[in-house]
Amino acid sequence: MTLQNTEKAILIGDGRRSFRRSFRANVEILNHPISLVGRFLSRYGVLLGFLLLWQVASHVGWFNSAVLPPLDTILVALWNGVVGGALLDDIAISLQRSGIAFLAAVVVAIPIGLFMGQIRAVDRALDPILQLFRQTSALALYPVFILLLGLGEASKVFVIFWATLFPLLLNTTSGVKEVDPKLIEMARVYGASRLTVFRRVVIPAAIPSIFVGLRLSATTALLLLIASEMIGANSGIGFQVMNAQYNFQIPLMFAAIFLLALLGLIVNYALVLLQKRLCQWSEVSN
């Protein structure tokens, strides 16, 4: 919970004036510049230290700067790649591949997951085969997909889709199954039909779990994106990582890796933001 949220909760939860005022005072103390820096450092200090160490070590020559180039070189390569436009096409194609696969997984997995969670017989019938598919690494199946779909876009999108499908499906299903039966009973007392219970109780209750699935799937999508682009592709960020290494353009290689990390962070952040909007009522952790 962020500070602002805490403050809001307490203001709503407890209207007593004096309490409110003393809490405001606390917030002001925390807003003091020094403690602000302190808070920043306690959160990002280790990260900054790591980056600093990298930079210094590479400059001083503690390790081979041809293999681990200093950060500024990498940033320059990144800048040239993005602003210069050399990496833009790769970013676009990578986003397209993972985006299409991810959206397809959402469209397929959420309805099926809701359905499976709701109807026991369907769940029982589908569960064994889903477990089998899930335990079979998508990467192991990639050659099969290539045989079936060719070495083009289709097999890449499909392998990402395949891998993202399962976390989302399983989390949606378990979200539905774990809805508190007492809430369902409460709705029944008011005469709610099965459909109404589903719409007004089951789906909202399952949303936090669906988001867990979405975030897992997004991570998986990026993972599989890179893997598929490293095998038999001639474009994409993953391809650039491999290609740069092959041509010994090490700063470019790291630039592509950073780009991937950045992409992952952005996607996760966007999902967290969306989740916070949709599920103000439940705790959301990053």
Added chain:
Amino acid sequence: MMTLASDNVRGQVTVRDLTKTFTINQKALTVLKGFNLDIRPGECLTIVGASGSGKTTLLRVLAGLEAADGGDVQIDGRSITGVGRERAVIFQEPRLLPWLTVLGNVAFGLEVRGEPRKQAEEWARRYISLVGLGDFGDAYPKQLSGGMAQRVGIARALTVQPEILLLDEPLGALDAMTKITMQEELTRIWSEERVTMVVVTHDLEEAVYLGDRVLVLPKERGGAIRFLDIDLPRPRDRSEPRFVKYREDLLREFGLH
């Protein structure tokens, strides 16, 4: 719907020869056997009994959440087949939907019954103030205390304006202070709304404080049920001798005094 001319005969419950059997580990457990009960319209009946004596089971059958294995439950002369619009239930836990605000939760019952949202919320606001939560319409359940949450649950049940309100240990999870306040509020609501109330409780003082009659379920299954008429004016004073006497009578029923 409660101001109709036929008001005085609404909310009557008749239970005839009710039997309810559960199966636990392939063994039949008959909880209610040949059970008969008449609840007068507008009455407040409290039910006490040892743990496992079937209080919750009886209430769930009356609510239509549990089907009887034999016998008949009639409300205003008509046999019930399941849940019904003339009944509402208040459980031991508030059972609020955490993603809805207090207003949304209280309006939920009416919305489910097909009332347009605006209208439902208008009614909801009325009952939110009735339970003393007028300022908390926009709060979420996680921002409420236990007693406040339970009051939201009570408001939700009242909003559908039932003839019969079924309560299963509604104040069981509350601390002693909150409990007393809520008992007073329940009495006030009951007299204002003129609803038939059936309250299961394990608190004998509460049974005497709320009830026109106290129903004592027998210890041994199939034994005779007993009633204790509480002939005290309201608001009741817990410390007056007659109140204390009723409480002692109840204790004696359980062989504890």
